[in-house]
Amino acid sequence: MAQREHVTLELDGREVRFSSPGKPFFAEEAITKLDLCEYYLEVADAILAHLRDRPTSMKRFPDGAGGEFFFQKRVPKAAPEWIEQMTVDFPSGRSANYLLCQDRAHLAWALNLGVIDWNPWPVRSPDGDHPDELRIDLDPTPGSSQWSDVRDVALCVREVLAEHGRLAGYPKTSGSRGIHVYVHIEQRFDFLAVRRAALALAREVERRLPGRATSKWWKEERSGVFLDYNQNARDRTIASAYSVRPVAGALVSAPLEWDEVPDAELGDFTLRTVPERLRSRGDPSAGLHGEAFSLDGLLELAERDEREGLGDAPWPPHFAKQKGEPRRVAPSRAKKQR
Numbered sequence: 001m002a003q004r005e006h007v008t009l010e011l012d013g014r015e016v017r018f019s020s021p022g023k024p025f026f027a028e029e030a031i032t033k034l035d036l037c038e039y040y041l042e043v044a045d046a047i048l049a050h051l052r053d054r055p056t057s058m059k060r061f062p063d064g065a066g067g068e069f070f071f072q073k074r075v076p077k078a079a080p081e082w083i084e085q086m087t088v089d090f091p092s093g094r095s096a097n098y099l100l101c102q103d104r105a106h107l108a109w110a111l112n113l114g115v116i117d118w119n120p121w122p123v124r125s126p127d128g129d130h131p132d133e134l135r136i137d138l139d140p141t142p143g144s145s146q147w148s149d150v151r152d153v154a155l156c157v158r159e160v161l162a163e164h165g166r167l168a169g170y171p172k173t174s175g176s177r178g179i180h181v182y183v184h185i186e187q188r189f190d191f192l193a194v195r196r197a198a199l200a201l202a203r204e205v206e207r208r209l210p211g212r213a214t215s216k217w218w219k220e221e222r223s224g225v226f227l228d229y230n231q232n233a234r235d236r237t238i239a240s241a242y243s244v245r246p247v248a249g250a251l252v253s254a255p256l257e258w259d260e261v262p263d264a265e266l267g268d269f270t271l272r273t274v275p276e277r278l279r280s281r282g283d284p285s286a287g288l289h290g291e292a293f294s295l296d297g298l299l300e301l302a303e304r305d306e307r308e309g310l311g312d313a314p315w316p317p318h319f320a321k322q323k324g325e326p327r328r329v330a331p332s333r334a335k336k337q338r
Contacts (some may be wrong), residue, residue: 007034011041014082014105018112025064025116026250031271033064036244037111042275044104046283047118047242054120055086055098055128057237062114065246071119075099083109086125090235091320100125117175117243117253122194122232127187131194134295135238136169136181136201137228144223145212147177151261153205153213153225154179158258160204165297170288173266175245175253178225180238182285186292191234197295199313200302202227217314218330230316241285244271255285 006019021034040047058072073096075085084100101107101118122133136157138150154171161167161183169181185194202215205227212224231238239245243253254269254277269277312324321328 009037009105009108011105011108012103014080016105016108016112018108023064025061026271027064027066028248029250029271031250033111036116036271037108039244039271039275040107040111040242041104043242043278044107046278046285047240048101048103048107049283049289050240050242050285051101051118051120053100053102053124055088055123055125056101056121057119058099058110058113058115059117059119060114061116061246065116065250069114069116069246072113073098080109086128088121088128116246117239119237120240121235121237124187130187130190131232132185132187132289132292134167134183134185134194134198135231136183136198137174137231137238138179138181139174139226139228140177141214141219141222141224141226145225147266149212149225150177150179151264153209153227154181154261155258156205156209156213157181157201157227160201160208163297164201164204164301165294167293167297168287168291170255170285171258171261172241172253172255172285173251173264173269175239175243175251175266175269176247177266179261180253182241182288184289184292186294189295191232193295193299195229195232196302197298198227198229198232200298200305202229203305203310204301215313220330220332229313233316233319236316242274255283257284260284 006017007021009016009018023033025031025033025036060072061069075097084102085097086100087095087097089095122131138153140150158169161169167183169183171181174180205213206215214222214224214226216222239253241255245251250271252269252274256264314328315322
């Protein structure tokens with residue numbers, strides 16, 4: 001029997017044309033494009049709490065998780081008139097009209113374009129300059145750290161947050177190799193301040209767990225779990241909670257309770273298991289956007305570091321050279337250039 005060319009989904013008072021519903025998107029897991037969409041519709045309330053009103057990059061996989069992908073910042077001109085958008089300005093003077101994923105119809109419309117995981121900015125419309133989330137990305141360094149180290153570093157992050165303003169962190173698996181911890185912050189800090197706070201936190205965790213945690217940007221200097229402070233720079237995004245990741249097993253970036261972190265295993269959270277977990281246990285991230293916290297405690301920590309001689313750290317390569325930033329060259333290359 002020939003596969004259907006499309007189905008029409010009736011969602012939130014809209015009709016969404018969904019093409020190639022039987023197309024394999026995770027071939028080894030026998031998960032189709034429509035299966036992926038049905039997962040997101042099952043967890044819609046939970047994921048939309050992380051996406052609504054946030055400019056979101058569309059990471060498109062036209063041939064499924066095993067194929068090539070590309071990031072699309074701008075909503076296509078041919079998008080339906082009901083698709084909500086937000087224009088974000090960049091220091092270069094350019095701008096982009098990002099998707100605001102507001103409801104189930106928006107989810108399905110973008111999934112039809114080949115989106116697999118969702119990459120929202122840490123801001124909410126209409127303010128694109130002041131984040132409302134501090135995002136802590138824990139990334140294991142191959143060869144010098146294991147999943148157990150990531151979990152231990154996450155618990156240390158919790159301690160540092162609590163000691164510098166009683167900040168409440170909400171952990172989730174990355175759906176790949178690491179853990180993310182999010183903090184809802186007062187929307188009065190710009191991207192420079194949020195990144196500065198993230199760098200101070202990374203350095204404090206590094207001091208407490210020497211050899212197991214690192215703030216070092218250059219890979220040749222890392223040992224242990226890298227706390228990627230640069231994920232808080234402008235125009236950097238992280239896969240949202242409840243996003244399916246384009247990896248074997250269709251793993252999900254799954255929110256956790258803190259008491260689950262010591263024993264959590266990445267493979268426990270997949271497209272097939274997370275909906276039932278959500279129904280039976282509820283959403284561990286439901287309280288994230290309740291109380292908003294100040295970053296003043298972490299910024300005081302940053303000031304202490306700076307008084308003791310720790311200045312800025314390297315920025316990602318596509319950013320212009322920043323005031324106070326050290327030479328943007330790997331240490332091994334710097335020695336050769338002397």
